[in-house]
Amino acid sequence: MFTKAVPVETEEDILMDHDYDGIKELDNALPPWWKYGFYITIGVAFIYLLNFHVFGIGLNPTEEYSAEMESARIKKEKYEASNKDRIDEKNVPMAAADGIQAGKILFEANCVACHLSDGGGSVGPNLTDDYWLHKGSLNDIYNTIKVGYPDKGMQSWSGQFTPKQISYLSSYIKTLRGTKPAAPKAQQGEFYVDEVVATDSASVIKPDSGKVAKPDTAAIIKK
Structure with a gap:
């Protein structure tokens, strides 16, 4: 049922008429489960083709990644909005x-x-x-x-x-x-100085840029 293998007693009926150094080959049929599994993969591939390349219904891996990142960004913004007083090493405010x-x-x-x-x-x-x-x-x-x-x-x-x-x-x-x-x-x-960003009117300090400058920097601006 699962293999359609020919009984040993009748193997001579499917013996092929060639051999390799005395090794002979039987013309056994492929197991049904293997053939049906192969047919299923063909069906899945056809559905995949229609879904992603013909009708454009599904998301490809790049689109899935972008959608997940956008979802994570929205969740992060909601979390930060509801935890405005939360402080960590990325958003330390200068105290009053x-x-x-x-x-x-x-x-x-x-x-x-x-x-x-x-x-x-x-x-x-x-x-x-x-x-x-x-x-x-x-x-x-x-x-x-x-x-x-x-x-x-x-x-x-x-x-x-x-x-x-x-x-x-x-x-x-x-x-x-x-x-x-x-x-x-x-x-x-x-040697460390806060980053100075040039603007049209003046220079302003970005307090937490984390830039490291060399001692021969032209101007050292301290907070």
């Missing part, structure tokens, strides 16, 4: 005066052991100059506080501080840049 003051309190309670009260640096790096180990944008500072760099002695503070508190602390650290500590630690890391 009260937030910066809150960040200062956090800094003085938790960070002075490594960075000193004026941010000049001790075990940790100097936070007042233009050199940063992990870039110096507000988003970068937030990420450094959040995830830490244990191999360099910087622990993660995500378990102790809320995202809002980390944003306040990041904003306060940002205000230390350009100040004059009593005993500043030597420069560490790469």
Whole structure:
């Protein structure tokens, strides 16, 4: 039923009249399941041809990808619209005066052991100059506080501080840049400036661009 194989007793009836080094061939019929499966694939291929290449009803893989990406974008926008206060390392806002003051309190309670009260640096790096180990944008500072760099002695503070508190602390650290500590630690890391974008009327700063410039930059603009 499934193979239509000829019984061994009657194999001589389907023995073909050629051999290869004594090896002979039987003219067995293809198994029905194989033939029907082949016919089904032909039918599926025909439907596929009509669907995608004749009538254009279905979406090809590229169109499916684009549709899924658009759906994901819409979901992301809805989520962000309903979570406007959500803060992560991609959208850290510069805090207002009260937030910066809150960040200062956090800094003085938790960070002075490594960075000193004026941010000049001790075990940790100097936070007042233009050199940063992990870039110096507000988003970068937030990420450094959040995830830490244990191999360099910087622990993660995500378990102790809320995202809002980390944003306040990041904003306060940002205000230390350009100040004059009593005993500043030597420069560490790469020279960093916020990106400057030229416009028709003036130049404006993009605060979280993450650009790294060389020390011979013509103009250094500090926030």
